[in-house]
Amino acid sequence: MGKYILRRFLFSFFTLIGATAIVFGLSRAVGDPRDLFAQEGGYGVTEETYEHLTKMLNLDKPLYMQYFIWLGKTVRGDLGRSLLGQKDVADLIGEKVLNTLELTIFSWILSTLIGIPLGVISAIKRGSIWDWAGRFLALIGQAAPPFVIAIVGILIFAVKLGWLPAGSGESYLIKGVFRGISSGDFSLVPAFFSGGWKHYVLPVGTLGLAASASYLRLTRSSMLEILDSEYIKLARAKGVPERVVIWKHALKNALIPPLTLAALIFVGFLTGTIIVETVFVWPGLGLLATTAVSENDFPVMTGSVLLFAVFYAIVIFISDLTYGLVDPRIRYS
């Protein structure tokens, strides 16, 4: 077990090294990085500006040294300054992380609560209206791109019916709790319950729909497979009530594949938020990244990509470890 953890940890470590190397390599592939700061022939750009930048960006050292210097700075939390406004990238990202987490965690809960029960129902009542409703949901969730779901949602609930706001609000639950713990100001929390939650419905629903579709399909097929197995037949034959057979005997084993999917879905959200945040103008990491793309702001871009990669590595690492907890048959070798 200890060896397994060490191996997975080393693997995550190398993944991160690989990811940072790619990000760094691309940052050098842009061409002369000095041009990002001072366009050649731009106003007030002289030889000296270039020399100053050479020193500042360590361009006089060999490439691998540049990478290590960059890595060292990154590890210490120095991600450089944004090209627009010269803000500290680490600060910029720090402001947004909680907002993104907020979106991801709520969608994760929602998709689990919808996907798994509906999957079970659609497996035990095959051919019923529930089954068809579930499969219809799965169909839409898998074939409709998230931005289309988002736009249709806005069109119906925000524009036509006017029930829900189409953008982000001011009150955030998790952020509010964090702020409350750190400064004693819990005012964001009641604001969330008195109407701030409305801003969550559309973005969380959009992210959750696609995810619950994959939960549903997986739960349904694994439940069908389990219900067909010998030990379920035995349980039925010895007179165990159907309710107990399904919810106790079958469900426990049928849940293994969806639970292992849970980590992957969480990881998928991290990139899914890029689209949802763009559509709903949700001030998170994804929006930061896309704005950086459109503004050609390289340090912000690499910073947020790096953070996503770190998240990704951490979640994959944790999920590898929890496989064994969910399914004792998996051996750590």
Next chain:
Amino acid sequence: MTLSTKIGVDKPSYLERNLPLYKQLIGVVRFFQRWPVIPIFMLSILVLLAVFADVTGYDPELPALRDRTLPLFSEPVDPLTKDLTRHWLGADQFGRDTLTRIMHGARITLYVLLISAVSGTIIGTTYGLVAGFFGGIVDDILMRILDLVYSIPFLLLALVAAVVFDPSLLVVIVLLAFLAWPAFVRNVRAEVLTLKERDYIMYARVAGASRVRLLLTHLLPGVINTVIVIATLRIGQLILAEASLSFLGAGVPPPTPVWGALVAEGRDYLNSAWWVSMFPSVGIFLVVMSLNFLGDWFRDRFDPRLRQLGS
């Protein structure tokens, strides 16, 4: 007496009995599940749209301020030539005909998909074949590299690439091929691992077949079913990825009409001109759905062992 009773063929039960409406509908659905009629029909429409993209007589990229956000079926008169031209699906905020842009978009989508899917398939299959066939240290190294590739979030890589290189058709195709290939490797490799233990491979070896010959003429035909199934299921995801890229502004640059970009452009005009983004959205949805159905059908037909895939 009808023919079916004469030869003793029963009508399908769902037509016979007095079932509630939705169950009868299920019967109809079952028929369409047995044969992929609708998916093939939809995809042929896509191809037709792409082929006949020029018949509408509009330029997909030329703005026409006079026609800004004209609604469906509107028929503006050209002030110079007095020609009647009809915007069947309305016009966008620059007065470009929506239908024309969708049709040209279908052309570009097909072009991008075809190239990226084919190259992704070739790369992934070769990779899997080599890893499975040579085994040992080659296999180990190749599979570790695959793990690394899997751990890179695609959309992020695409966004970085969009900043580093100027977005262009070529960049999008390369990115999509990069997204496509890893899906093939594991299944192809697993298949090769069992196939290469078979007697016929041994005989071929004894007969002096070279490695290349073994791979291409003896092993490749054995995995081609798996490859086709995965490819069909994968193309749907490629379309979604391409649309997401264009939507985020990291795809094929404007004014080229790509479906994802069409949706993105119309987003700001939902109140006044819903048709601009609604029709491309529906198009993406239908095409991806058709491809998913077709992939499921292929899978059940040719390789039921792959059921885990995509479910």
